[in-house]
Amino acid sequence: MNWSRTLTVARTDLKQLAQAKDFWLPMVVLGSLFFVVFPGILLLTITQIGQVDVIADISDTLDVLPSSAQEQIEGQSPEGRTGYALAVFLFAPVAVVIPLTISTAVGAATIVGERERGTGEFLAHSPAGVREIYLGKLIASLLPGYGTTVVGFTVYSMIVNLTVGPEVGGWFFPTAQWWVMILWVLPPFLAICLSLVLRLSARVTSTAAAQQASGLISLPLIMIAYSQSTGALLGSGAIAIWLGGLAWIIAIVSLNRGVRSVTRSRLLGVASGM
Amino acid sequence: MNLVAVPEPPSSDISGSSVIEGSSSTAVVSIVSASKSFGPVTALDGLDLSIEKGRISVLLGPNGAGKTTAIRMITGALSPDTGSARVFGLDPAGPDGQTVRRRCGVVSAKPSLYDRLSGWDNLRYAAELYDLGRGTSTDGRIREAAAMFGIEGSLDHQVGGYSTGMKTRLALSRSVLHDPDLLLLDEPTSGLDPESAFAVLELIRTMTREGQTVLMCTHLLLEAEGLADEIVVMQKGTTLLAGVPDELAADYWPTPQVRLSSPDHHALESLRNETGVTKVELASGSAVVDVDDHDRIPQLVAALVAAGAPVTGVVPFAPTLEDLYFAVRRDRGDSEGQDDIRPPEELSGRPARTLPEAA
Numbered sequence: 047m048n049w050s051r052t053l054t055v056a057r058t059d060l061k062q063l064a065q066a067k068d069f070w071l072p073m074v075v076l077g078s079l080f081f082v083v084f085p086g087i088l089l090l091t092i093t094q095i096g097q098v099d100v101i102a103d104i105s106d107t108l109d110v111l112p113s114s115a116q117e118q119i120e121g122q123s124p125e126g127r128t129g130y131a132l133a134v135f136l137f138a139p140v141a142v143v144i145p146l147t148i149s150t151a152v153g154a155a156t157i158v159g160e161r162e163r164g165t166g167e168f169l170a171h172s173p174a175g176v177r178e179i180y181l182g183k184l185i186a187s188l189l190p191g192y193g194t195t196v197v198g199f200t201v202y203s204m205i206v207n208l209t210v211g212p213e214v215g216g217w218f219f220p221t222a223q224w225w226v227m228i229l230w231v232l233p234p235f236l237a238i239c240l241s242l243v244l245r246l247s248a249r250v251t252s253t254a255a256a257q258q259a260s261g262l263i264s265l266p267l268i269m270i271a272y273s274q275s276t277g278a279l280l281g282s283g284a285i286a287i288w289l290g291g292l293a294w295i296i297a298i299v300s301l302n303r304g305v306r307s308v309t310r311s312r313l314l315g316v317a318s319g320m
Numbered sequence: 321m322n323l324v325a326v327p328e329p330p331s332s333d334i335s336g337s338s339v340i341e342g343s344s345s346t347a348v349v350s351i352v353s354a355s356k357s358f359g360p361v362t363a364l365d366g367l368d369l370s371i372e373k374g375r376i377s378v379l380l381g382p383n384g385a386g387k388t389t390a391i392r393m394i395t396g397a398l399s400p401d402t403g404s405a406r407v408f409g410l411d412p413a414g415p416d417g418q419t420v421r422r423r424c425g426v427v428s429a430k431p432s433l434y435d436r437l438s439g440w441d442n443l444r445y446a447a448e449l450y451d452l453g454r455g456t457s458t459d460g461r462i463r464e465a466a467a468m469f470g471i472e473g474s475l476d477h478q479v480g481g482y483s484t485g486m487k488t489r490l491a492l493s494r495s496v497l498h499d500p501d502l503l504l505l506d507e508p509t510s511g512l513d514p515e516s517a518f519a520v521l522e523l524i525r526t527m528t529r530e531g532q533t534v535l536m537c538t539h540l541l542l543e544a545e546g547l548a549d550e551i552v553v554m555q556k557g558t559t560l561l562a563g564v565p566d567e568l569a570a571d572y573w574p575t576p577q578v579r580l581s582s583p584d585h586h587a588l589e590s591l592r593n594e595t596g597v598t599k600v601e602l603a604s605g606s607a608v609v610d611v612d613d614h615d616r617i618p619q620l621v622a623a624l625v626a627a628g629a630p631v632t633g634v635v636p637f638a639p640t641l642e643d644l645y646f647a648v649r650r651d652r653g654d655s656e657g658q659d660d661i662r663p664p665e666e667l668s669g670r671p672a673r674t675l676p677e678a679a
C-alpha cells in the first residue's frame with residue numbers, strides 16, 4: 047500500500063472536479079441554499095419580526111420535543127427559544143443530506159467515468175494497486191461532500207450565532223452534540239454510502255446508470271442518516287457516540303469489502319458480469 | 321487478377337513454433353498457450369508469444385485478433401484463463417505485477433488522457449504513479465519526454481483542446497517518461513501526421529538501440545516492414561506466423577519469381593524450356609516464372625527477344641511484408657478482417673503488387 051499513490055489519485059480526481067464548473071457550481075448553490083440562504087432567512091425572520099402569533103405557535107410546538115432536548119433549549123423569549131430550537135434541531139439533517147448528496151454524485155461517476163473516458167486503461171497498466179486506486183477515489187469522492195459541509199457548517203454557525211445569539215445570551219453554536227455529529231457520526235455514514243456507490247461505479251457500464259443506481263442506494267441511507275442524526279441531536283450525547291461507533295464499524299467492514307470491487311479488468315471495461 | 325498460387329509454406333512457419341520453441345533466456349515476454357475469454361467471446365486461444373530483449377516486435381492481425389488483449393496480459397491488467405504469461409521472468413498478474421508494470425510503458429489504441437487536465441498535469445500524474453516523485457528532476461524529465469515528441473510547447477493547455485495528433489504525442493511522452501525497459505505500443509502512429517509518425521518510428525529504433533524492447537501493434541504494414549525485427553501475425557487469438565520478416569518470406573517463397581509481360585503467348589510458354597526455370601504460370605499477356613536464381617532473369621529476357629517477342633514488362637518479385645501477410649492469411653483461407661489492414665500502396669501511392677496472388 048503506497049499512500050503517496052493513493053493521494054496522487056485523489057488529488058488528480060479533485061483537480062479534475064475543480065476544472066468541471068458544471069459540477070461544482072450546482073454544488074456551491076446547493077450548499078449555499080441549505081446552509082446560508084434558507085436558515086438565514088428563517089432565523090432572521092423569527093428573531094427580527096418580533097412577537098407575532100406564528101412565533102408563539104412554533105414556540106408552543108417545542109413542547110413536543112423530548113425532555114432531553116427541551117432541557118437544552120436556551121433563551122427566555124419565544125423568539126430566542128424558537129430560534130435556538132430551529133438552529134440546533136431543524137437543520138441537523140441538512141448537515142447530513144448535503145455531503146451525502148454531493149459525495150454520491152462524485153463517487154458514482156468516478157470509476158465508471160475512467161472507463162468511459164478510456165483513462166481506465168492507463169490506470170490498469172500503471173503500477174498503482176487497485177487498493178490505492180479505490181482509496182484514492184474514495185477520498186476524492188468524500189472530500190467535496192465533507193468539505194462543503196465543513197465550510198457550510200462554519201458559515202451556518204456564524205449566521206446562527208449572529209441572529210439567535212443575542213436572544214440567548216451570546217454565542218452558543220455549535221453545541222456539543224453538533225460537534226459529535228459532524229466529527230463522529232457524519233464521516234462513517236459518508237463512508238458507508240460511498241463504499242456502496244463506488245462498488246456500483248465499478249460494476250455498471252455507464253455514468254448515467256451509476257447515477258441512477260446510486261440514487262436508489264443512497265436515498266435510504268440518507269433517510270437513515272437523517273433520522274439517526276436528528277435522534278442523536280435530540281437525545282443525549284451518549285446516544286450519538288454509540289451511534290457513531292456502530293456506524294464506524296459498519297463503514298470499515300463495508301469499505302474493506304468495497305476494495306474487491308475495483309479490478310483492472312473492470313477499469314478496462316472487459317470484466318464479464320460487470 | 322489471379323496469376324499464381326501461393327507456394328505451400330513450411331508447416332513450422334505457419335505454427336510459429338520455431339520461434340516460440342526457440343525462445344531463450346533473453347525473452348522479455350514469454351506467453352505460453354494463453355487463453356482468455358470474456359463470456360462467450362474468446363479473445364485469446366492458446367496464444368504463444370516470445371519477445372526478445374532489445375528487439376522490435378510487431379503484432380499484426382485484423383480487429384479481434386487478440387493483439388490488445390495480449391498487451392493487456394503482458395502488463396498484468398488481464399490474467400490468462402489458462403496458460404501462462406511471464407514478463408522479465410515474473411508473473412505480471414501476480415504479486416510481482418507492480419514491478420512489471422513499473423518497467424513497462426504503454427500507449428493504448430486510444431490515448432487514455434485526462435481531457436480536463438493540462439498536458440503537464442497528465443504527465444505529472446503519470447510521473448507520480450510511476451514513483452518518479454515530485455521535484456525539479458521530475459519536472460525536467462517531464463519536459464524532456466514532451467520534447468521528444470514535440471509537445472513541450474502545449475503542456476500548459478488543457479488536453480481537451482488538443483488535436484488527435486497532439487494527444488497521441490502526449491500519450492507517447494507519457495509512455496517513455498519513466499524510461500521503461502519494455503514499450504508496448506498499440507497503434508502508436510494513429511492520428512499522427514507523416515512527420516510525427518516518422519519521428520515516432522525513429523524514436524522506437526533509437527530506444528531499441530539503447531537496449532529497450534518494443535512490442536507494437538499496427539495495421540500499417542509498410543510501417544511494420546521498415547521497423548520490425550520480428551513479426552507476429554495473429555488471428556482469432558492465436559499465433560499464425562512469427563519470425564524475422566526476411567526469413568519468413570524466404571521460407572514462404574523459396575525460389576525467385578519474375579513476371580514477364582509480352583503479347584506473344586507462345587514465346588512466354590516456351591520459357592518452360594529455359595535452363596533454371598522451375599515453373600511458369602501463364603496469364604493474359606504475361607507469365608510468372610519461377611527460377612532457381614535471380615541471375616536467370618536476363619537470360620529469360622534474352623530468350624524472349626531472340627524469339628522475336630516484344631517484352632513489355634519485367635518485374636522481379638521481392639516479397640514485402642504485405643505480400644507475406646496476405647499470402648499467409650489467404651493460405652489459411654480466412655479473409656475476415658482484412659479490411660482493417662491497410663496495404664502499403666494506400667500509404668505510398670505506388671501501384672498494388674500483382675505478385676503473387678492466390679488462384
